[in-house]
Amino acid sequence: MxxxxxxxxxxxxxxxxxxxxxxxxxxxxxxxxxxxxxxxxxxxxxxxxxxxxxxxxxxxxxxxxxxxxxxxxxxxxxxxxxxxxxxxxxxxxxxxxxxxxxxxxxxxxxxxxxxxxxxxxxxxxxxxxxxxxxxxxxxxxxxDYKTRFLINVGTRLRTIETIDIAYFYSEEKITFLVTKDNQRLPIDYSLDKLAPMLNPVDFFRANRQFLLSLPAIKNIHTYSNSKLKLELTPDPKTEVFISKEKVSSFKDWLDT
The missing domain is CATH 3.40.50.2300 (Response regulator)
Structure with a gap:
């Protein structure tokens, strides 16, 4: 065997x-x-x-x-x-x-x-x-993948459809969900736990800080050391890179 x-x-x-x-x-x-x-x-x-x-x-x-x-x-x-x-x-x-x-x-x-x-x-x-x-x-x-998320907004509960999510990002040990219309909401999952919940055809783990959907990618630029720099929408107000090690799998994902 x-x-x-x-x-x-x-x-x-x-x-x-x-x-x-x-x-x-x-x-x-x-x-x-x-x-x-x-x-x-x-x-x-x-x-x-x-x-x-x-x-x-x-x-x-x-x-x-x-x-x-x-x-x-x-x-x-x-x-x-x-x-x-x-x-x-x-x-x-x-x-x-x-x-x-x-x-x-x-x-x-x-x-x-x-x-x-x-x-x-x-x-x-x-x-x-x-x-x-x-x-x-x-x-x-x-x-089997998540189609919606239940979010606490103050004293209210609301659901966000996965198709309405632009990307997730982590900042100071807090994970945020960002919708396509630029609502930024904290969510009770780490990026490591979120990634397997989402269809890999629709979402890509760009780096340790960002997990993004294809519609969120506005532009892709070549960068030094064979990295790629992404412009996202809504604007995350920070630079987002694809590391050299992930460039190949990222391109494969784009070409799926």
């Missing part, structure tokens, strides 16, 4: 490899990949060739350059996946299905064994799966 590990934390990747071999020493770890970019490159070079193919993938949700969902958008991946996540109950509920399981970080041996046993019992089901079936089984459907 061949396993591919997609995880951006070296310690976690090494620990997962140890647990997999504890479960079955004969399992081959084909590679340990830290990013969307490296994974897409590896898959394009190895799938549909005579090289050993992965039978199962362990995949972290938050990789060093983007969310793992970007992988599914760039390559056809006819391989069952067990997600690993450090996110709270919202994400756990989003990915809990009756097929391949998730592993909640820090990964322990008991949860890995349960996930592997579930994989073995469903192996026939996944032998001919395609990308759409895999997405459906893993709960990656557009309907």
């Amino acid at each position: 061949n396993v591919l590990i997609i995880e951006d934390e070296d310690f976690t990747a090494d620990r997962l490899e140890e647990l997999v071999h504890q479960y079955d020493a004969s399992i081959t770890i084909l590679a340990k990949l830290p990013s969307v970019r490296d994974t897409v490159q590896w898959l394009r070079e190895n799938l549909s060739t005579n090289r050993p193919q992965p039978d199962l993938i362990f995949m972290d949700i938050h990789l060093e350059d983007d969310l793992c969902f970007r992988i599914f958008e760039q390559v056809h991946l006819p391989v069952p996946v067990i997600f690993t996540t450090a996110f709270d109950e919202y994400m756990i509920k989003a990915f809990r299905v009756n097929s391949i399981d998730y592993l909640l970080k820090p990964v322990n041996y008991e949860s890995l064994v349960a996930a592997m046993q579930k994989y073995q019992s469903l192996k026939r089901q996944f032998s001919q799966t395609d990308l759409d079936t895999l997405k459906e089984a893993m709960g990656i459907r557009r309907a």
